[in-house]
Amino acid sequence: MSTETAHATEHDEANHDHWSDLSYVRLALALALITAIEVAISYKVDELGAVFLPLLLGLMLVKFFSVVLFFMHLKFDNRLFSLMFYLGLGLAVAVYAAMLFTFRFFGS
Amino acid sequence: MADTAVHDAVAEHDDHGHATSTGLSNNKLAMWLFLGSECLLFGGLISTYMLYRGRHTANLGPDQVWDIPFTSASSFVLLMSSLTMVLAVTAAKRKDDRNTNLWLTVTAILGSLFVAGQVYEFTSFYREGLGYTTSLFSSSFYTLTGFHGVHVSIGVIMLLATVGMILKNRIPGDKAEVVELVGLYWHFVDIVWILIFTLVYLIPA
Amino acid sequence: MAPIEKPAPATTPAVATPSSSYGVFRRPVESTGWKSWLFTIDHKKIGIMYGAVALFFFLVGGFEALLIRLQLAGPNGTILSADKYNQMFTMHATTMVFLFVMPMAAAFANYFVPLQIGARDVAFPRINAFGFWCFLGGGLFLNTSWLLGGAADGGWFMYAPNSSIPFSPTNGIDFWGLGLQITGIASLTGAINLIVTVINMRAPGMSLMKMPIFTWMILVVQFLLLFAIPVITVALFLLMFQRNFDATFFTVEAGADPLLWQHLFWIFGHPEVYILILPAFGIVSEVLPVFSKKPLFGYPLVVFSGCAIGFVGWGVWAHHMFASGIGPISVAVFSVSTMAIAIPTGVKIVNWTMTLWGGKLTYTTAMMFSIGLIVEFTIGGLSGVTHAVAPSDTQQTDTYYIVAHFHYVLFGGAIMGIFSGLYYWWPKMFGKLLSEKLGKWNFWTMIVGMNLTFGPMHIIGLQGQPRRMYVWTEARAGEGFFNLGFWNLVSSIGAFILGAGVLLFFINVLITSRRPERAPLDPWDARSLEWMTTSPPKEHNFDVIPTVGHLDEFFHRKYEDRGEGDHHDFHQVATAEAILAEQEANAEAHIHMPSPSYWPILLAFSLPVMAYGIIFNLLLIPVGAAIALGSMFGWSLEPHTASAGDYDPPAPDGSAELEVSTHG
Numbered sequence: 001m002s003t004e005t006a007h008a009t010e011h012d013e014a015n016h017d018h019w020s021d022l023s024y025v026r027l028a029l030a031l032a033l034i035t036a037i038e039v040a041i042s043y044k045v046d047e048l049g050a051v052f053l054p055l056l057l058g059l060m061l062v063k064f065f066s067v068v069l070f071f072m073h074l075k076f077d078n079r080l081f082s083l084m085f086y087l088g089l090g091l092a093v094a095v096y097a098a099m100l101f102t103f104r105f106f107g108s
Numbered sequence: 109m110a111d112t113a114v115h116d117a118v119a120e121h122d123d124h125g126h127a128t129s130t131g132l133s134n135n136k137l138a139m140w141l142f143l144g145s146e147c148l149l150f151g152g153l154i155s156t157y158m159l160y161r162g163r164h165t166a167n168l169g170p171d172q173v174w175d176i177p178f179t180s181a182s183s184f185v186l187l188m189s190s191l192t193m194v195l196a197v198t199a200a201k202r203k204d205d206r207n208t209n210l211w212l213t214v215t216a217i218l219g220s221l222f223v224a225g226q227v228y229e230f231t232s233f234y235r236e237g238l239g240y241t242t243s244l245f246s247s248s249f250y251t252l253t254g255f256h257g258v259h260v261s262i263g264v265i266m267l268l269a270t271v272g273m274i275l276k277n278r279i280p281g282d283k284a285e286v287v288e289l290v291g292l293y294w295h296f297v298d299i300v301w302i303l304i305f306t307l308v309y310l311i312p313a
Numbered sequence: 314m315a316p317i318e319k320p321a322p323a324t325t326p327a328v329a330t331p332s333s334s335y336g337v338f339r340r341p342v343e344s345t346g347w348k349s350w351l352f353t354i355d356h357k358k359i360g361i362m363y364g365a366v367a368l369f370f371f372l373v374g375g376f377e378a379l380l381i382r383l384q385l386a387g388p389n390g391t392i393l394s395a396d397k398y399n400q401m402f403t404m405h406a407t408t409m410v411f412l413f414v415m416p417m418a419a420a421f422a423n424y425f426v427p428l429q430i431g432a433r434d435v436a437f438p439r440i441n442a443f444g445f446w447c448f449l450g451g452g453l454f455l456n457t458s459w460l461l462g463g464a465a466d467g468g469w470f471m472y473a474p475n476s477s478i479p480f481s482p483t484n485g486i487d488f489w490g491l492g493l494q495i496t497g498i499a500s501l502t503g504a505i506n507l508i509v510t511v512i513n514m515r516a517p518g519m520s521l522m523k524m525p526i527f528t529w530m531i532l533v534v535q536f537l538l539l540f541a542i543p544v545i546t547v548a549l550f551l552l553m554f555q556r557n558f559d560a561t562f563f564t565v566e567a568g569a570d571p572l573l574w575q576h577l578f579w580i581f582g583h584p585e586v587y588i589l590i591l592p593a594f595g596i597v598s599e600v601l602p603v604f605s606k607k608p609l610f611g612y613p614l615v616v617f618s619g620c621a622i623g624f625v626g627w628g629v630w631a632h633h634m635f636a637s638g639i640g641p642i643s644v645a646v647f648s649v650s651t652m653a654i655a656i657p658t659g660v661k662i663v664n665w666t667m668t669l670w671g672g673k674l675t676y677t678t679a680m681m682f683s684i685g686l687i688v689e690f691t692i693g694g695l696s697g698v699t700h701a702v703a704p705s706d707t708q709q710t711d712t713y714y715i716v717a718h719f720h721y722v723l724f725g726g727a728i729m730g731i732f733s734g735l736y737y738w739w740p741k742m743f744g745k746l747l748s749e750k751l752g753k754w755n756f757w758t759m760i761v762g763m764n765l766t767f768g769p770m771h772i773i774g775l776q777g778q779p780r781r782m783y784v785w786t787e788a789r790a791g792e793g794f795f796n797l798g799f800w801n802l803v804s805s806i807g808a809f810i811l812g813a814g815v816l817l818f819f820i821n822v823l824i825t826s827r828r829p830e831r832a833p834l835d836p837w838d839a840r841s842l843e844w845m846t847t848s849p850p851k852e853h854n855f856d857v858i859p860t861v862g863h864l865d866e867f868f869h870r871k872y873e874d875r876g877e878g879d880h881h882d883f884h885q886v887a888t889a890e891a892i893l894a895e896q897e898a899n900a901e902a903h904i905h906m907p908s909p910s911y912w913p914i915l916l917a918f919s920l921p922v923m924a925y926g927i928i929f930n931l932l933l934i935p936v937g938a939a940i941a942l943g944s945m946f947g948w949s950l951e952p953h954t955a956s957a958g959d960y961d962p963p964a965p966d967g968s969a970e971l972e973v974s975t976h977g
Contacts, residue, residue, distance in 0.1 A: 019198075021195055021198055024191060024194045024195065024198070025191065027191075028187065028188060028190065028191035028194075031187055032184055032187060032188070035180065035183060035184060035187060035305075036180075038305075038306060038310055039176060039177075039180045039310070041310075042176065042309075042310040042311075042312075043176075045312055053311065056306060056310060056311065057306070059306075060302060060303065060306035060307075063299075063302045064299050064302050064303065067190060067295055067298055067299050067302065068295075068299060071190050071191075071193070071194050071291075071295045071298075072291075072292055072295045072296075078130070078132055080130060080132060080137070080512070081132075081136070081137070081140045084137070084140040084141050084143075084144045085140050085143055085144045085147075086144075087144055087536070087540070088143070088144025088145055088146070088147040088148060088539070088540055089144070089147045091147075091148065091540050091627060092147040092148045092150075092151030092540075093151070094627070094628075095148075095151075095544075095580050095627060095630075096151045096152065096154075096155040098628075098631075099155060099576045099577075099580065100155055100158060100159065101643070102572075102576070102631065102639045102640060102643045103159055103570060103572070103573075104640070105158065105159060128513035128514065129512065129513050129514060129515040129519075130512060130513055132512075132513065134436045134437070134509050134513050134514075137508075137509045137512060137513060138436070138437065138505050138506075138509050141504075141505045141508055141509070141539060142505055144539065144540070145501065145504075145505075145539045145540060145542070145543050146543065147543075148540050148541075148543040148544050148547075149543035149544075149546060149547060152543065152544055152546075152547030152548070152577060153547055156547070156551065156562070156573065159570065159573060160562075160569070163567075163568045163569075240558065240559075240560065241558070241559045241560055241561065243567075244561060244562070244567060244568055244569055247554065247560040247561060247562060248562070251550070251551070251554060251560070255550075269946070269949070273949070273950070278950055280949075280950070280951070280952055280953060281953075
């Protein structure tokens with residue numbers, strides 16, 4: 001327990017120092033750029049072919065986890081918070097993917 | 109022992125700065141648990157949409173009705189609201205009430221703009237003939253984005269309430285933590301939209 | 314006794330000055346009388362209310378079961394019409410699952426988790442109260458459907474499209490869906506609250522692996538609730554939109570997949586099964602060691618297998634759908650995962666048996682119910698494994714064999730565990746021992762009754778009698794040993810014996826409440842922290858928050874190990890009375906307890922108002938929403954304790970570690 005607490009305070013300090021308002025602005029601009037790329041890609045479905053879907057989903061995940069890790073501080077915060085959130089996220093992905101699989105969603 | 113290591117910076121609020129076994133805040137832990145739970149709510153709604161997105165009437169499918177430039181703009185608005193939310197949180201941590209309120213208000217305005225955009229979008233879809241019960245696609249689309257819109261609206265109310273409470277100095281307990289919790293909820297609503305925007309709008313059916 | 318900074322419960326009626334946060338209303342700080350219950354945020358009072366309401370619904374659900382068995386006792390039953398019969402079995406299951414077993418577990422969890430971890434309350438006392446009132450409101454709302462046009466009639470899993478308007482035009486299913494949404498809010502808030510409580514509010518020294526096993530199982534259950542409730546929420550919303558706003562999520566003619574409902578329901582529904590059974594597992598894991606005078610055999614294994622059950626429980630839902638055509642790959646995968654989940658369950662059975670092995674057994678009623686669980690649950694578990702085999706399941710689907718199986722695991726498992734807990738913890742909750750003599754009668758009539766009721770259903774089911782048929786006919790009953798008529802009659806007789814057994818419990822409670830004798834402080838020579846305080850516990854639970862050094866801390870304070878090496882030789886060094894006296898002598902000064910609040914009950918009240926609005930008149934929705942919004946603002950502006958003038962002035966040194974969490 002006490003080690004956990006030590007970690008928490010350590011991280012707390014780290015997160016105050018590491019990220020200035022400016023870095024948040026930079027990250028937000030990067031995310032806006034990625035969104036723009038995503039939109040651009042969506043007009044090039046035929047040209048990109050098999051690359052299209054993985055590329056688009058990859059960019060989506062980059063955005064998703066940037067917000068989770070930095071805006072929501074999960075990267076700097078206590079691991080317990082990550083556990084709670086990723087447990088829910090992981091379960092959701094697993095059960096719903098399995099459900100869609102039984103509907104033969106991924107074959108088509 | 110962890111119990112003596114009170115991490116809270118608000119010793120002056122003696123009804124709040126209590127020790128916990130892990131040193132973590134009860135409220136923050138509860139918020140993360142709630143967000144973990146919300147993953148399964150939106151997961152179910154997104155899956156329902158994914159299952160039904162191809163089941164629409166001949167000329168009213170996703171590829172026909174989407175207005176990608178418009179939705180991209182409103183997605184950008186919501187994304188930027190995440191930035192302003194973060195700025196509010198850092199201001200609150202500096203105990204800078206003025207900037208906290210400023211950024212919370214900006215976030216609320218951006219959020220309202222997003223909701224207004226959604227209302228406009230729904231209205232224009234409806235004018236094109238896409239009612240709630242037109243097809244499985246329309247029902248599941250309106251249900252998913254409607255749930256998200258309600259979440260955003262609740263977020264806006266929470267943001268404005270927080271501003272009001274800070275102005276009147278009526279927040280019981282740790283002000284920075286309250287802002288942080290509202291922020292976590294707000295970012296969650298944003299990441300759900302990141303998923304919806306790509307999965308629902310950008311991937312052709 | 315410790316000086317408490319709060320109007321002392323028994324001595325003076327609470328006097329409070331108006332608090333600024335309400336304007337004209339003053340804060341309800343009374344600690345006696347009806348107001349002390351209505352506005353309480355004390356986890357023990359909330360626990361007792363959960364238990365009382367749950368037991369009331371147990372009687373309601375039991376009454377519905379008896380009507381069902383009366384109808385089926387002979388051929389061509391005429392007690393119930395087909396329509397009423399449908400409503401009866403739907404509401405029987407819904408009541409037993411959502412309004413009895415789940416809230417009964419919530420009752421024990423609320424009452425005992427804070428005590429077992431050495432805390433003074435849960436993390437969010439007001440949310441706790443809110444959860445209870447949601448449960449009560451949702452449960453009553455659900456049952457008012459009987460008077461308002463008929464109850465739900467689609468079976469407890471409410472398969473779509475059978476649950477849509479053309480097949481069920483009354484409002485019953487709307488009541489069902491909305492009622493479950495409201496009780497779902499209770500479960501979700503309760504889950505968050507209890508998880509935070511267990512993670513954050515343990516007494517100093519109580520690491521996770523020194524936690525009592527009941528608390529552990531409750532923790533696992535709360536995680537299951539946390540993640541399962543949103544799934545049923547989605548399903549119920551889709552159903553509501555289908556029924557009330559003409560969406561076609563489950564309408565086959567519109568191109569929908571009705572299996573979507575089945576998936577969503579069972580993704581929730583299978584974790585739900587473990588939500589029902591794991592608290593009972595926790596209870597027997599407390600009871601067996603106490604009455605065997607041995608520590609629980611393989612404590613870490615019991616913990617890990619509980620977690621494993623919780624985890625694997627997410628990967629087996631489609632075994633409820635083997636007959637629905639989900640495809641050979643899905644069937645194979647879910648078949649294997651279902652067989653796999655039998656392993657951690659078997660581990661627990663072995664651990665309990667090994668706990669008994671070589672112990673000094675005392676056959677109290679609580680102990681007998683726990684042993685009853687091991688035996689009856691194992692029978693139910695074994696028939697459960699036969700469903701995991703897909704071909705055999707195809708034969709069994711929707712027959713009475715399934716009914717037999719889940720009654721063995723739920724009645725023989727969950728309810729045996731609950732009764733074990735009631736007998737074990739009654740003296741802690743009310744300071745009086747339930748009569749052991751009547752308890753034995755209670756136990757044996759229930760055991761005989763349940764085996765007579767549910768045992769024959771195996772035969773009836775394998776002979777092909779479908780579940781949910783409102784009559785059976787002599788012509789198709791078969792002959793000889795396998796005659797359906799004979800076994801149906803046996804089952805119905807069994808049901809009434811079972812009913813009599815349950816009634817004996819309530820008689821026992823009544824008799825006990827009239828007896829003056831107080832229970833001894835530590836009647837069972839128990840092992841965990843909840844016994845280290847008065848019975849019933851004080852409002853602040855412990856005069857001193859204990860520092861924990863061992864699993865079974867209380868036992869280790871009473872007994873000293875004088876053995877060497879692996880040989881244990883325990884000698885009593887202290888009595889419970891002495892330990893309590895020492896605590897009281899060193900009582901902590903200035904214990905802050907959170908004050909009662911109007912807002913939880915008011916906020917919970919707004920939900921049925923909105924739900925009635927959806928069914929009868931949409932205008933009620935803004936009314937309910939206004940109440941909800943108002944009480945949310947009142948709630949968040951409310952200070953955690955009533956204004957300072959109501960209490961003794963705080964000590965200048967005000968040590969922070971004495972504080973308990975007071976916010977919700």
